[in-house]
Amino acid sequence: xxxxxxxxxxxxxxxxxxxxxxxxxxxxxxxxxxxxxxxxxxxxxxxxxxxxxxxxxxxxxxxxxxxxxxxxxxxxxxxxxxxxxxxxxxxxxxxxxxxxxxxxxxxxxxxxxxxxxxxxxxxxxxxxxxxxxxxxxxxxxxxxxxxxxxxxxxxxxxxxxxxxxxxxxxxxxxxxxxxxxxxxxxxxxxxxxxxxxxxxxxxxxxxxxxxxxxxxxxxxxxxxxxxxxxxxxxxxxxxxxxxxxxxxxxxxxxxxxxxxxxxxxxxxxxxxxxxxxxxxxxxxxxxxxxxxxxxxxxxxxxxxxxxxxxxxxxxxxxxxxxxxxxxxxxxxxxxxxxxxxxxxxxxxxxxxxxxxxxxxxxxxxxxxxxxxxxxxxxxxxxxxxxxxxxxxxxxxxxxxxxxxxxxxxxxxxxxxxxxxx
Amino acid sequence: xxxxxxxxxxxxxxxxxxxxxxxxxxxxxxxxxxxxxxxxxxxxxxxxxxxxxxxxxxxxxxxxxxxxxxxxxxxxxxxxxxxxxxxxxxxxxxxxxxxxxxxxxxxxxxxxxxxxxxxxxxxxxxxxxxxxxxxxxxxxxxxxxxxxxxxxxxxxxxxxxxxxxxxxxxxxxxxxxxxxxxxxxxxxxxxxxxxxxxxxxxxxxxxxxxxxxxxxxxxxxxxxxxxxxxxxxxxxxxxxxxxxxxxxxxxxxxxxxxxxxxxxxxxxxxxxxxxxxxxxxxxxxxxxxxxxxxxxxxxxxxxxxxxxxxxxxxxxxxxxxxxxxxxxxxxxxxxxxxxxxxx
Numbered sequence: 001x002x003x004x005x006x007x008x009x010x011x012x013x014x015x016x017x018x019x020x021x022x023x024x025x026x027x028x029x030x031x032x033x034x035x036x037x038x039x040x041x042x043x044x045x046x047x048x049x050x051x052x053x054x055x056x057x058x059x060x061x062x063x064x065x066x067x068x069x070x071x072x073x074x075x076x077x078x079x080x081x082x083x084x085x086x087x088x089x090x091x092x093x094x095x096x097x098x099x100x101x102x103x104x105x106x107x108x109x110x111x112x113x114x115x116x117x118x119x120x121x122x123x124x125x126x127x128x129x130x131x132x133x134x135x136x137x138x139x140x141x142x143x144x145x146x147x148x149x150x151x152x153x154x155x156x157x158x159x160x161x162x163x164x165x166x167x168x169x170x171x172x173x174x175x176x177x178x179x180x181x182x183x184x185x186x187x188x189x190x191x192x193x194x195x196x197x198x199x200x201x202x203x204x205x206x207x208x209x210x211x212x213x214x215x216x217x218x219x220x221x222x223x224x225x226x227x228x229x230x231x232x233x234x235x236x237x238x239x240x241x242x243x244x245x246x247x248x249x250x251x252x253x254x255x256x257x258x259x260x261x262x263x264x265x266x267x268x269x270x271x272x273x274x275x276x277x278x279x280x281x282x283x284x285x286x287x288x289x290x291x292x293x294x295x296x297x298x299x300x301x302x303x304x305x306x307x308x309x310x311x312x313x314x315x316x317x318x319x320x321x322x323x324x325x326x327x328x329x330x331x332x333x334x335x336x337x338x339x340x341x342x343x344x345x346x347x348x349x350x351x352x353x354x355x356x357x358x359x360x361x362x363x364x365x366x367x368x369x370x371x372x373x374x375x376x377x378x379x380x381x382x383x384x385x386x387x388x389x390x391x392x393x394x395x396x397x398x399x400x401x402x403x404x405x406x407x408x409x410x411x412x413x414x415x416x417x418x419x420x421x
Numbered sequence: 422x423x424x425x426x427x428x429x430x431x432x433x434x435x436x437x438x439x440x441x442x443x444x445x446x447x448x449x450x451x452x453x454x455x456x457x458x459x460x461x462x463x464x465x466x467x468x469x470x471x472x473x474x475x476x477x478x479x480x481x482x483x484x485x486x487x488x489x490x491x492x493x494x495x496x497x498x499x500x501x502x503x504x505x506x507x508x509x510x511x512x513x514x515x516x517x518x519x520x521x522x523x524x525x526x527x528x529x530x531x532x533x534x535x536x537x538x539x540x541x542x543x544x545x546x547x548x549x550x551x552x553x554x555x556x557x558x559x560x561x562x563x564x565x566x567x568x569x570x571x572x573x574x575x576x577x578x579x580x581x582x583x584x585x586x587x588x589x590x591x592x593x594x595x596x597x598x599x600x601x602x603x604x605x606x607x608x609x610x611x612x613x614x615x616x617x618x619x620x621x622x623x624x625x626x627x628x629x630x631x632x633x634x635x636x637x638x639x640x641x642x643x644x645x646x647x648x649x650x651x652x653x654x655x656x657x658x659x660x661x662x663x664x665x666x667x668x669x670x671x672x673x674x675x676x677x678x679x680x681x682x683x684x685x686x687x688x689x690x691x692x693x694x695x696x697x698x699x700x701x702x703x704x705x706x707x708x709x710x711x712x713x714x715x716x717x718x719x720x721x722x723x724x725x726x727x728x729x730x731x732x733x734x735x736x737x738x739x740x741x742x743x744x745x746x747x748x749x750x751x752x753x754x755x756x757x758x759x760x761x762x763x764x
Contacts, residue, residue, distance in 0.1 A: 121758040128487075128545040132753050135692070139746030147740055390578075393563060400556035407549035414539040414546065 017409050018355045021372050024401075028379030032386040040378060042259050045195060047374040049188070049265045050330045054347045055354075055366045056272050057319035062361040063280065064312035065292035068348045068410075070130035071115045071313070074137045075320025076340035078107035083183065083325065083334055084145070087173055088161055092181040094190070097329065100183070104321040111137070112317030116310030127358070127410070134344055145169045145336060173334040184332040188262035195258035198266070200245035207238040265326060272319065273363045279315075288312055292359065349373060349402040352409040359413070376401060432752055433702045436719050443726040450733040455605035457726045463596065463609055464721040467677040468697065469616040470670035471690065472717045474663045475698040476623055479708040481659030482639030482652075483536050484544045485698065485756075489691035490551035491532055492667020494558045495525040500672055500681050501580060503589075505567045510590040514676065521668035529664030533657030544705075548691070555688045562683045584681040592679035612677060619666065624710045626662070635659045639706065696720060696749040699756045706760070723748070 061069040082104035086096050122129040150167035157166030161173050176182025217225045248255035279285045287308045290298040299305050328334055354369020377398055384394025447454055478486035499521035508516045539546045563579035571588050572580050586592040598611025626632045638645040638652040645652050675681040698708055701716020728741040
């Protein structure tokens with residue numbers, strides 16, 4: 001392994017967005033003295049379980065060469081439609097949530113099919129098409145929720161979800177706690193464990209996977225796949241995390257007071273990681289990869305390119321719908337006309353912050369990105385507060401960062417691709 | 422028949438027919454057609470220059486200028502600078518336009534350079550350039566050390582979200598110039614004259630040598646390059662022009678509106694301008710001044726008439742806003758599906 005200035009520069013350019021974010025969060029800790037580690041971890045803990053599923057839903061379209069699927073807002077709307085139906089009929093609890101998962105699956109698959117059709121007609125411009133189709137679908141969503149409900153489909157004006165005039169669904173719909181037959185925290189509250197135990201379990205599990213992977217590669221004579229540097233670093237990180245957890249348990253430190261971890265939500269996220277990893281090993285996954293790398297070669301080798309792209313879009317849309325269900329049950333209220341609008345922006349920005357690009361994304365990028373982006377989100381107002389005495393300045397700044405990240409990452413990606421040709 | 426309608430596409434005719442239908446319905450639900458026409462003319466003039474900004478960008482081959490907010494914030498910045506310098510009335514207007522031109526030209530130059538680096542994905546990158554700049558300027562509006570009490574909050578710092586222009590004598594200053602009435606229809610002569618003047622200027626520019634070179638580069642960059650044209654430089658020129666028009670456009674918009682809107686207001690403004698020029702019959706790669714005029718009248722006409730008519734027929738709902746969203750983004754999607762693929 002050689003370290004050259006050129007090598008470091010190109011590495012830094014590759015991960016410029018990630019580096020800026022890490023520095024920003026560290027800077028935040030430096031300047032804001034009144035932010036405690038506990039506050040930070042607590043906030044982060046709550047947010048990650050809410051968002052990661054949505055960020056993960058972006059990976060498959062990237063692999064299939066569709067770029068960043070800004071159209072996931074349509075998935076989010078499908079999820080919200082399912083929740084609205086469930087709340088209207090006062091379905092709740094785990095069975096109510098299952099109902100939402102099933103119903104939103106059909107909505108999202110249908111919407112994803114049409115989005116995929118659209119992407120096939122706008123090849124090379126999928127990202128702008130995805131952005132615009134999200135806005136367009138929002139118009140249809142508003143038509144359905146503000147006008148068709150009550151205007152076309154008759155509903156009783158006395159229903160708590162309906163605007164008193166009898167037409168349209170209210171701006172905010174309470175999801176009602178799970179104990180009272182609602183959907184609030186329905187997944188999160190099934191089973192919870194203290195933060196440090198979860199940290200210990202996860203770090204040990206990751207450590208075990210790392211070591212098993214390392215040994216399997218050697219046993220199969222594929223030792224060249226192992227990279228000792230990154231392996232050593234990862235093992236060190238896992239051991240440190242486990243060490244911190246053990247210390248916290250033994251010393252009963254402040255970390256014990258953190259908000260508990262929602263196990264089922266976490267398991268769903270892990271299941272999606274496994275699913276994404278497994279699907280790439282199937283015939284379909286290989287088709288995704290082939291189409292993503294070179295459409296013409298894929299076409300010649302007998303892959304139905306258009307169909308493969310539609311399937312990728314459908315999977316992404318369905319996953320986004322489920323991700324929005326997880327998001328909403330954690331929020332506890334449905335902001336009918338605004339909950340979905342920022343989903344595309346924040347999820348895409350998070351994925352890019354994790355080191356992904358428009359043509360390359362992995363689970364690592366998504367998970368790391370979700371953590372880092374949320375860390376920035378927490379720190380930004382704190383930095384504004386402690387540097388300028390104005391938290392609102394930090395809020396403007398984080399909006400700028402979200403848009404800027406996408407602009408810079410996409411710009412660099414296209415610029416590099418153009419230079420290669 | 423074909424001679425008249427041959428140049429217009431299906432979307433244009435559909436929107437036109439829809440607008441005509443709402444206009445005909447209006448008297449039956451008790452709305453004055455003359456008021457509707459006044460509003461249409463005013464709003465068309467108000468948005469006209471912003472839509473005109475699409476022409477150079479589309480002609481040069483960079484696609485519709487989705488980064489219109491970049492030009493807009495340049496114009497707004499010039500506008501608040503003029504207020505800070507205590508300019509009022511006509512000198513405020515000329516001061517704003519004068520300041521905005523070099524600012525927008527410089528920003529347009531950098532933006533043009535950027536677009537040349539990202540050929541093939543101009544539209545999505547332009548969109549995020551516009552979004553980023555709007556968000557960045559929110560910080561700037563908050564942080565600029567301007568002292569004029571006409572723009573600041575009574576307590577705290579930063580500029581207000583909406584700045585009233587009547588306090589500097591700027592509200593409707595162009596609209597009221599030589600304004601007259603035909604029956605009850607108000608004609609804001611000054612504003613229309615400025616719009617016509619700028620349209621003529623753009624139209625003439627595209628008949629000049631530089632203008633034709635820009636169009637040629639947009640139609641077929643390889644051929645243009647083989648003919649010895651500097652396509653990249655022409656794209657930069659076109660985007661400088663587009664950016665300047667965006668800056669002037671928002672000043673004209675603000676004076677007619679009576680308020681200058683800062684912070685997140687410019688965020689989505691590009692999309693309505695893009696939709697208008699597309700409704701006028703432009704495509705993502707070809708546009709002319711006639712498309713702008715037809716498009717802005719049809720689109721703004723539809724919005725102004727449909728609003729009261731829809732509210733009258735479907736009481737208590739906001740159907741017209743929903744319709745705006747569907748029409749606006751629907752037409753952009755339609756145009757995107759018509760983009761020719763190079764591969």
